[in-house]
């Protein structure tokens with residue numbers, strides 16, 4: 064018997080992917096969200112494209128990936144505003160220390176950070192980084208600021224990090240991220 068996974072039919076998720084070594088896990092995350100019926104609009108930072116190709120994420124999400132804020136297409140509404148206005152959830156996984164800081168301070172130098180500022184719906188953030196970067200007071204202050212705005216956070220996990228350190232900072236398991244998405248949107 065094939066399980067029916069339709070909880071996310073009709074839901075539009077914008078998935079921000081940033082320049083972490085964990086960016087490859089976005090491929091599995093997209094596959095799972097699509098299986099639940101979600102429409103997934105992927106937005107990558109330039110940094111993320113160093114870790115996984117837009118082609119992979121485009122094929123899995125079945126739609127063009129947004130990267131360049133200047134590639135606005137033919138709409139009269141700028142794409143960053145249109146994406147923000149039409150999304151049910153802004154999910155960022157993995158979230159780098161850098162984009163976390165940009166979100167916390169309201170900087171909008173690229174497509175993903177501009178979408179964040181224009182978003183009024185729920186935001187789910189999944190940080191991933193080296194444990195020292197995660198525990199740095201600057202990162203913790205940024206996380207606190209984002210939490211105080213009401214954004215949901217999936218805490219990173221402990222384990223062996225790609226940089227060789229053992230500790231806190233691994234992207235949370237994809238299943239845990241999907242469960243949080245279902246609890247917000249399902």
Ligand SMILES: Cc1cc2nc3c(=O)[nH]c(=O)nc-3n(C[C@H](O)[C@H](O)[C@H](O)COP(=O)(O)O)c2cc1C
Pocket residue numbers: 080081082083084085108109110111158159160161162191192193196
């Ligand atoms: C091999 C490698 C792995 C990295 N992994 C991470 C990471 O997991 N988390 C993080 O915050 N930064 C990581 N960085 C640093 C970011 O890629 C760097 O801060 C970059 O400017 C982030 O760009 P973005 O935040 O716009 O995507 C890594 C860099 C390299 C070279």
